[in-house]
Amino acid sequence: MSAGVFPKAAPGARTFRSGGIRFCGWAWMVFAVLNLADLAWRGRDIASAVAAAVMLLGCGIAYAVALRPRIVADDEAVRFHNLLRDLHLPWGTVDRFEGGDAVYAYVGEERHRAFVLQTSPRARAKQELKARREDKKLPEPVAEYMRGRTATDFTVEQLRELATEHKDAEQTPVTSTWAWPAIIALAAPALLTAVTIIIAST
Template sequence: MTIRSTGGQVAAYAWLVFALLNFVDLFVGITGDPEYSLTTFTIAFLLLLGCGIAYTVGLRPAIIGDDDGVTVRNPLRDVRAPWAAIRNIEGKNAVTVRFTGPDGTDVETRAWVHQTSPRAQAKAESRAEKQARKNQGAGLDLRGRTPTAFAAQQLNELRDRHRPRAKSGAPDRAAAAKQAETARGTVAWSIPAVAALAVPLAAVIVALILSLVG
């Protein structure tokens, strides 16, 4: 299961297409003859920096649930938590995952995907409640109607399916507790994401310094 921001992806791909067309115009020449000057390369580095932002903010963020655990991929950092290490998953203003960290203490991470303001969440729940009353009655759990709550619901269902079970099919609490004792999550910087921003930014700074010196 992979959860992404559709709007973020659309915006990121739109920028990448825009940047590609500008690269072609700069170095091949669509609207005029290409000019290989310091200004041209500075503009190119700025476009690359924009591509780095599009990648880290629009394309990279995701919440990925699989058989072993959940991965929260934010713009610059990756969080990986086995199901046994997870203490709680909530979906309010954002999807939050609380888990046992590398040192054994509880760590809470907030997903970049599906963040929303309290006002927007309240409006969404109000609209869902009106629709439910109109169509099926008021006795429904409406929390899953908001994107963050629905994402958290999906993750919790996936987590429940991967809990240890006894022969009877009931949850095996003893086995779950034993797994939780050693299960640990990890938090790490994403080298490709950092490089996607740092390299073009450094190039822009160098180009600006050269233009000032020259």
């Protein structure tokens, strides 16, 4: 299961992330820091400035795409922290959760999609094949429970359980807000990259 559940995210909250994508994000951060240190030590020309700006842009993308996206469920609501926007979905307002290629929350006729834990049909098939190969290593009851399920499926199951526990919660509106840290993390290095490229080309 590539989804991590972190009960300490907030009092009474559970956080669902993609472990593999998060690892890739941190791997890029380490790579970028090492390269930026090298550029700071040896770089003295405009090409080094362009390279540093591109590295910073890569860090912004890694944060927005790999490190930030998550699903947080607490006693009040479930929150989808997507690339550039945050969705606050009160328990009493959500009609149901569905899985498949992503985690979906349905509110009336509206369908809200979580960016984290998305999977393509090809990736899903690969996960199922891998699970079948590992069946022999697990006790039969465990293997049967795991068979054919992805991290997305497990997350949906847990969200459904939490929704059942909070079925009597007050119905309040869904709210969507801009994720300004992610926007700044992308916009600032993108602007810096554009400026350094323009300077380098003149």
